[in-house]
Amino acid sequence: MFKLIGSLLILGVSSLLGFRVAAAYARRPTELRALQTALAVLTTEIEYGATPLPDALRQAGRAVGAPVCTLLTDAAGRMESGGGITGGEALQQALGRFAPESHLRPADLTVLQALVPVLGASDRRDQVRHLRLAVERLVGAEAQAADERQRYERMYKYVGVLSGLLVVLILY
Amino acid sequence: MAIDVLLLFKIAGVGIIVALMATILKQAGKDDQGQLVTLVGFLLVIMIVASLLGKFFGLVRTTFGM
Amino acid sequence: MEIVKIVGVGLLAGMLINVLRQQKPELAMQLSIAAGVMLFLLMLSKVMRVVEVMQSLSARAQIEQAHMGTVLKIIGIAYIADFGAQVLQDAGEKTVASKVEMAGKVIIMLLAVPIILAILDSVLKLLG
């Protein structure tokens, strides 16, 4: 009986692990897409609205779901809380909190890191150019992420379940 | 004896699972990992079979007084 | 009803080996080894009985115990060598199989030497 429970436990845990890794692969393109949308909204806000950065960030956050939304509203909140924090620093701090929550790769995060010294620090045209560049890079990353998802999502699910089975079988 | 039949199933099961995993990994383009899984499976089975063989030889020896 | 058990295990092993051969031939071979061992284990109690019978026979015929031991040894070696050779043949390693068989024969020869000597001795005694 204990053997059975133990086996089920092992099987469950390894399956869960596999599914989580698979979920990360599934979420990454979604998050990258959300980031693109958010940056596009931000670009529009900056280009046509000249909206102050915190408001623009909130607006962009409203256009997408968590966790990207959290990133943007977090940055906006940090800016509004004052203390002479610049837009870039706010973004940097928000990114620090966002990174563990998201399923993005360090390579994806560097795209956002590249915005840190720029965000809010130059005129409209410059901002738009930097944001467009970031969106472009995100599009590239998304295509790659989608490809990886197609290849690896199912694989990790299967591998998770099968490795659990294997362990159970050997230990039984 | 029933335990020993289970051993047969165990080996067959390991074989089938390892084969499945290798195929899936190969499909995903991770040939190296596929190979590795195959190797691990092989070693596992060898360990089972080796211990079985050891038992077998021991028995033969005692039986025939060698 | 030992035979039912043995045939059952044999058939089961055969089926599993067949399934596995498609995917992983190397594991199929191991499975066949395991199946062989298992079948022998099933038979072991019977073999034990046979050995006992032989020993009691030898005691009745007043053959020297050392000779009887050697004979049993030879049977064991023959069995093991044959088993190994068969497995190897199954795996397609005919050359290695023949070498194993060869080794078995040589060792049996070697073990048989004292018996042959004893026989020669008794023959000479009869003649002389």
Place this chain on the structure above:
Amino acid sequence: MIPERFAEEILALLAPRLAGLISRAAERLTSPLEEIRLREERPLHLVLAKGDTFVTPAGALTADFTQAERVGHEEVSRTFQAVAKGSVYAWEEEVRSGFITVEGGHRVGLCGRAVTEAGRIRTLRQVAGLNIRIAREVKGAADRLLPHLVSGGGVCSTLLISPPQAGKTTLLRDLIRQISNGVPALNLRGMKVGLVDERSEVAGCHRGVPQRDLGPRTDVLDGCPKAEGLMLLIRALSPQVVAVDEIGRPADGDAVMEALHAGVAVLATAHGNDLADIARRPALAMLLQAGAFQRAVILGREPHPGAVRQVIDLQREVAACSS
């Protein structure tokens, strides 16, 4: 010697190290602080109502600029971003015109490398110098002047003439406030005042809301070109008095004339030392000749900024000339 809300409005803008230095230095000032000047890689400079001073690394004051603390690149750009509320792009017009008005109505002048396009400044890149001009409200600055400008229960069209930093904006602000409030002692009832505040200097608008007390009957058109703004005010907001800072271009003259034709009194300021300076500038000379202003007020820096040197009754002079 430091204005109220100094910490919230000014120190909050500065990079942390500079804020510390200046708050220490400000306690030792002997004369009101007018400007904080940050220039990249150059000494930290404070301009006072009387004289100027530099700040040492310990936060003490010194006249010797070689001993003064130098301002770093990072600090200037941080301060600039704080001034722009982290959204430099939202202040493009302001950056182009060279200054940003922050909360409290303080003006931050910008200096750096200009990026031009078709002969116009498109933006300032690498802002390397900041001049934080601390605005102070001097309520009652116009107390002594106002009686001269009121006649028959109404306000005369007035031109305030002064050299830079002589307090004409402060004076204009207080005039607007008092006219808008109404002054019973002068038998002046509160009037609707329209202010075109092109450089956000008079009202110190932050996001369109005046940071200064301009009276209850005042409408402020912030950041609008003067000529257009005057027309807009007259068309839409029915002011009885319009006020405008620093006129001088031909279009300004036309707009002022338009306002006068609409029966609206005009309060305006112009740079100059005396009436002769004004007469040398075509647009203003045209206005003077047309009798647009009934009063001209000449200000000086001595004995204190905003001191009225002379009030000229132009009507009488014109009358004298014509007779």
